[in-house]
Amino acid sequence: MKPIVVLIFVMLLAPLASIQAIEFADHFEDATLRIDYFHTAHATCDEIALDEMTLSDTWAGNPENSLAPTENGRYAIKVVDIASNKLLYSRHYLDIVFEYKGETPAKEGQKRTYHQSALIPCPRQPVRFTIECRDTNHTLHPVFSRIIDPNDRAIKREAASRADRVFAMVKNGHPHDCVDLVFVAEGYRTEEFGKFKTDSQRFVDYLFTLEPFASMKDRFNIHGVFRASAQSGVDYPAERRYRNTVVDASYDTFGSGAYVTVFDNKTLRDIAGKIPYDHVIVLANTDKYGGSGFYNSYTLFTSDNERSEEIFTHEFGHGFAGLADEYIAESYFDVYYTRGVEPLEPNITAYLNSKYVKWAHLLTPNVPLPTPAVEENDGLVGLFEGAGYTKTGMYRSCLHCVMGAGGLPFCAACQDAIENVIEFYSR
Numbered sequence: 001m002k003p004i005v006v007l008i009f010v011m012l013l014a015p016l017a018s019i020q021a022i023e024f025a026d027h028f029e030d031a032t033l034r035i036d037y038f039h040t041a042h043a044t045c046d047e048i049a050l051d052e053m054t055l056s057d058t059w060a061g062n063p064e065n066s067l068a069p070t071e072n073g074r075y076a077i078k079v080v081d082i083a084s085n086k087l088l089y090s091r092h093y094l095d096i097v098f099e100y101k102g103e104t105p106a107k108e109g110q111k112r113t114y115h116q117s118a119l120i121p122c123p124r125q126p127v128r129f130t131i132e133c134r135d136t137n138h139t140l141h142p143v144f145s146r147i148i149d150p151n152d153r154a155i156k157r158e159a160a161s162r163a164d165r166v167f168a169m170v171k172n173g174h175p176h177d178c179v180d181l182v183f184v185a186e187g188y189r190t191e192e193f194g195k196f197k198t199d200s201q202r203f204v205d206y207l208f209t210l211e212p213f214a215s216m217k218d219r220f221n222i223h224g225v226f227r228a229s230a231q232s233g234v235d236y237p238a239e240r241r242y243r244n245t246v247v248d249a250s251y252d253t254f255g256s257g258a259y260v261t262v263f264d265n266k267t268l269r270d271i272a273g274k275i276p277y278d279h280v281i282v283l284a285n286t287d288k289y290g291g292s293g294f295y296n297s298y299t300l301f302t303s304d305n306e307r308s309e310e311i312f313t314h315e316f317g318h319g320f321a322g323l324a325d326e327y328i329a330e331s332y333f334d335v336y337y338t339r340g341v342e343p344l345e346p347n348i349t350a351y352l353n354s355k356y357v358k359w360a361h362l363l364t365p366n367v368p369l370p371t372p373a374v375e376e377n378d379g380l381v382g383l384f385e386g387a388g389y390t391k392t393g394m395y396r397s398c399l400h401c402v403m404g405a406g407g408l409p410f411c412a413a414c415q416d417a418i419e420n421v422i423e424f425y426s427r
């Protein structure tokens with residue numbers, strides 16, 4: 001998703017689905033299998049081809065929660081036991097391919113290819129690995145399927161680069177028991193290692209001033225990983241300014257000035273994979289406003305803009321918790337939503353009915369529905385019209401939220417959703 005107020009972007013979370021207990025150790029080793037693939041698409045086409053597979057020590061996830069907690073996410077990866085056909089592992093996510101499919105060239109049939117990675121716990125036996133894509137009614141359809149044999153000699157078992165520098169900022173326990181975040185440096189030269197450490201720590205400290213992070217800090221491990229870029233900054237094509245940087249981040253994604261995304265996913269995953277992680281955050285060394293956030297994929301924001309804290313919070317809401325944008329930008333609506341179809345994200349709804357609202361348990365008693373968007377209603381939890389890029393027919397829980405146009409804290413629905421994600425990853 002894109003950056004706020006220009007910060008666009010979207011995420012999906014959904015109702016807690018039925019969760020089958022999976023005996024993790026029966027099916028998986030404590031190791032991460034990274035499956036790299038190329039995703040080629042236009043508006044009505046998805047083609048996926050395997051690139052490489054890489055094995056690394058330790059699985060970051062909570063072994064008690066192998067299956068996606070909600071339906072939120074435009075794509076799904078699934079790992080199925082071949083003998084029993086039992087679903088062993090699933091995750092839902094959003095990536096840039098979904099947004100490309102809404103762009104004009106894609107609608108005209110021009111294909112474009114993006115490199116992506118799926119991280120799964122390493123299976124003990126051969127499994128079927130599937131990638132599925134949702135249609136406009138949210139129904140999932142398989143677009144790729146392959147048997148993966150963990151003994152395949154093509155699976156690389158290389159040691160991580162010894163040149164990358166790792167440092168801990170928050171440490172509370174084993175990766176299985178905690179939310180594991182990793183900050184990756186983008187556009188920092190060798191001599192700027194100290195600046196990256198200071199910048200990362202500043203935003204980590206800021207994150208834990210916000211709820212629900214402040215109350216749940218002991219659930220987190222946070223590391224930084226530094227690989228030096230040849231130059232400072234990131235690409236800024238609008239001014240024909242290009243920088244040689246490690247993950248090749250660039251402004252102007254899809255012609256949207258402040259939309260900064262990563263164009264070298266493989267290197268990003270190599271760097272982040274130095275330690276086990278649940279979510280990767282790219283910190284780009286520039287004072288320009290910009291960022292992006294893709295649910296269960298990555299968060300990116302810039303270091304030195306006067307609004308960097310707000311950008312970080314907003315994009316992390318997308319990337320980590322799959323939150324939707326709560327602001328209005330009609331031109332983006334059609335890419336993400338269909339009138340009459342309830343969004344998957346936990347913080348917006350098309351229902352004007354307290355019985356069906358995702359945050360029904362949070363509604364202020366006797367709150368009027370819809371809830372008039374006037375300052376005297378600041379503090380109420382209700383149904384405020386205007387969210388998911390559109391002025392009408394879509395509702396948010398509070399008057400202000402960092403996922404919307406104003407106010408820094410997360411609203412009630414967003415806080416609740418983030419709490420659920422933290423609970424999912426930790427124990």
Ligand SMILES: [Zn+2]
Nearest residue numbers: 401403411414
């Ligand atoms: Zn919100």
